Amino acid sequence: MQVIAKRPDSLTDLNFTYCPGCTHGISHRLIAEAIDELDLRNKMMGVAPVGCSVFAYKFFNFDMAEAAHGRAPAVATGMKRARPDMHVFTYQGDGDLAAIGTAEIVHAANRGENISIFFVNNAIYGMTGGQMAPTTLPGMKTSTSPYGRDEQDIGYPIAACELLDSLRAPYYIERVSLLSPQDIIKAKRAVLKALKYNKENRGFTFVEFVSTCPTNWGMTPLDAMKWAKENMYPFFPVKLFRDKGEEGGK
Amino acid sequence: MGEKVLMKGNEAVAEAAIRAGCRHYFAYPITPQSELIEYMSRMMPKAGGTFVQAESEIAAVNMVYGAAGCGKRVMTSSSSPGISLKMEGISYLAGAELPAVIVNVQRGGPGLGDIQPAQGDYFQATKGGGHGDYRMPVLAPSTVQEFADMADLAFELGDKYRTPVMILSDGLLGQMMEPVDFKPRKTEAEMEELDKQHFDWCIHPNQDEPNRHHHEINSLEIDPLILEKHVIHLGEKFDKIEANEVRYEEYKLTDDCEYLIVAFGTAARIAKSAIDELNVEGVKIGMIRPITVWPYPYEAIRNALTPKIKKILVTELNLGQMIEDVKLAVEGKVPVEFLGKVGGILFTPQEVKDKIKGM
Numbered sequence: 001m002q003v004i005a006k007r008p009d010s011l012t013d014l015n016f017t018y019c020p021g022c023t024h025g026i027s028h029r030l031i032a033e034a035i036d037e038l039d040l041r042n043k044m045m046g047v048a049p050v051g052c053s054v055f056a057y058k059f060f061n062f063d064m065a066e067a068a069h070g071r072a073p074a075v076a077t078g079m080k081r082a083r084p085d086m087h088v089f090t091y092q093g094d095g096d097l098a099a100i101g102t103a104e105i106v107h108a109a110n111r112g113e114n115i116s117i118f119f120v121n122n123a124i125y126g127m128t129g130g131q132m133a134p135t136t137l138p139g140m141k142t143s144t145s146p147y148g149r150d151e152q153d154i155g156y157p158i159a160a161c162e163l164l165d166s167l168r169a170p171y172y173i174e175r176v177s178l179l180s181p182q183d184i185i186k187a188k189r190a191v192l193k194a195l196k197y198n199k200e201n202r203g204f205t206f207v208e209f210v211s212t213c214p215t216n217w218g219m220t221p222l223d224a225m226k227w228a229k230e231n232m233y234p235f236f237p238v239k240l241f242r243d244k245g246e247e248g249g250k
Numbered sequence: 251m252g253e254k255v256l257m258k259g260n261e262a263v264a265e266a267a268i269r270a271g272c273r274h275y276f277a278y279p280i281t282p283q284s285e286l287i288e289y290m291s292r293m294m295p296k297a298g299g300t301f302v303q304a305e306s307e308i309a310a311v312n313m314v315y316g317a318a319g320c321g322k323r324v325m326t327s328s329s330s331p332g333i334s335l336k337m338e339g340i341s342y343l344a345g346a347e348l349p350a351v352i353v354n355v356q357r358g359g360p361g362l363g364d365i366q367p368a369q370g371d372y373f374q375a376t377k378g379g380g381h382g383d384y385r386m387p388v389l390a391p392s393t394v395q396e397f398a399d400m401a402d403l404a405f406e407l408g409d410k411y412r413t414p415v416m417i418l419s420d421g422l423l424g425q426m427m428e429p430v431d432f433k434p435r436k437t438e439a440e441m442e443e444l445d446k447q448h449f450d451w452c453i454h455p456n457q458d459e460p461n462r463h464h465h466e467i468n469s470l471e472i473d474p475l476i477l478e479k480h481v482i483h484l485g486e487k488f489d490k491i492e493a494n495e496v497r498y499e500e501y502k503l504t505d506d507c508e509y510l511i512v513a514f515g516t517a518a519r520i521a522k523s524a525i526d527e528l529n530v531e532g533v534k535i536g537m538i539r540p541i542t543v544w545p546y547p548y549e550a551i552r553n554a555l556t557p558k559i560k561k562i563l564v565t566e567l568n569l570g571q572m573i574e575d576v577k578l579a580v581e582g583k584v585p586v587e588f589l590g591k592v593g594g595i596l597f598t599p600q601e602v603k604d605k606i607k608g609m
Binding site for chain 2: 012028043054056061063068074080081103106111137
């Protein structure tokens with residue numbers, strides 16, 4: 001019998017706890033597939049964040065640590081320094097990475113830590129029930145911006161890739177999206193590249209996924225993808241920011 | 251080294267930690283502990299270890315969490331305001347049952363306070379500090395030698411009970427120089443044993459071993475019935491530590507003592523000088539010096555309450571914190587008086603003597 005499709009070895013057989021139509025399942029799977037393809041599972045370790053993906057430590061099938069809110073890059077730093085023979089990634093949402101964990105992500109990137117960061121940006125706090133995120137779009141209504149995000153009062157969305165791209169140390173920074181099958185194929189390539197560089201200990205790698213939150217946006221999954229293309233791309237353009245591997249590894 | 255070395259407390263505890271097998275150290279500069287982070291930045295690379303100057307005390311303690319999750323002997327250090335920032339991480343270390351050593355070289359507070367020695371973090375260290383239901387062994391040195399020896403003890407206790415352990419020092423012990431006799435550095439073979447001791451739960455390679463479920467370093471349990479079990483398990487562990495790890499020193503304590511001083515750390519040092527002079531003058535006085543301030547030597551204080559004891563004096567470099575534990579031990583049987591200094595000011599032996607004579 002020929003196996004056509006199966007669960008990646010790097011995922012456990014637990015059912016995801018994500019809402020129907022949520023893109024976390026896709027990004028989990030892309031990371032797990034890439035780890036399998038790179039034959040990294042027995043040397044892999046991951047850090048789960050606080051947010052919707054707080055239980056990611058149960059879903060990935062290798063050693064995992066659950067970090068305090070925003071601290072995943074610091075925890076990953078400690079893990080990689082303690083076990084340089086292994087490889088580590090963090091999986092973080094926009095509140096975790098771009099609000100409470102801003103210092104940790106900027107400084108881990110600035111040190112050029114040998115870690116991969118997978119950043120899920122859906123412009124909202126999902127787990128706590130749809131509050132405003134640092135990446136919430138101007139005018140966007142959330143449970144803590146009930147009249148729409150007023151950029152004159154609370155500022156504009158933070159673009160993490162652009163912020164980190166101002167630093168010299170990072171090795172690879174790319175923003176991809178999960179809004180169509182083609183986008184997902186491209187996202188897979190980015191995940192593979194980040195983890196390949198990680199395997200080779202080349203330095204700090206960062207992949208942002210432009211994602212959706214149908215539940216808290218109050219849309220069907222398909223409408224959410226359409227809305228994200230129209231509204232998120234202007235602030236979060238899909239783009240390769242940096243790839244030192246392509247430039248000859250400088 | 252085999253012979254005594256004259257060293258600052260901050261450097262001595264760093265050297266002793268390296269000798270005890272600590273190869274990972276993460277911290278942020280703050281006075282009066284900066285000699286410690288500076289010593290580590292010089293010596294850790296030479297010992298083949300990791301030194302990272304973190305972007306904050308919060309990041310440092312979370313780096314500790316990551317390295318401790320990999321089963322390594324790991325340490326961080328700071329002084330009072332920085333320790334407040336580490337409290338989040340200490341709660342997570344306790345919840346996830348990770349061994350780690352945290353050194354607090356206390357200074358005056360609250361807030362930014364000043365940079366002189368103080369003991370104002372006693373409550374924070376011994377009664378919680380971080381959120382949630384946890385306890386943490388807290389060791390209070392009173393000499394540079396003891397400060398250094400506690401590095402080894404703290405790692406041993408941390409590994410034995412899978413718990414963070416704090417060394418509660420202060421700016422005086424951190425800055426002053428005294429002769430120190432170091433234990434030999436752990437051998438390669440001993441380091442290898444240390445590495446393996448936590449393999450049943452920590453992050454490490456060879457995850458392909460059959461039947462090995464992946465390890466989770468975690469303090470989250472969303473099901474209340476499971477969290478209840480976990481916290482009860484923690485409670486049983488704390489009971490064991492209380493039963494087995496109480497440490498204290500009796501100084502000039504005899505059956506005919508009429509006065510008892512209870513003091514820890516730097517305050518106990520000063521009290522010893524006063525007791526020596528008072529004994530010469532014919533005053534019958536001795537001291538109990540808690541070495542572990544958690545678990546606390548309640549029983550030792552209770553046992554010292556002979557019918558001859560008229561009064562107890564508690565001396566601290568704060569407004570009166572440990573005195574609450576002394577009163578718990580004494581249960582109202584004897585009056586307990588207090589002599590304190592705050593703001594980073596020390597009392598003199600003469601002030602202790604005057605207080606005793608006025609009691």
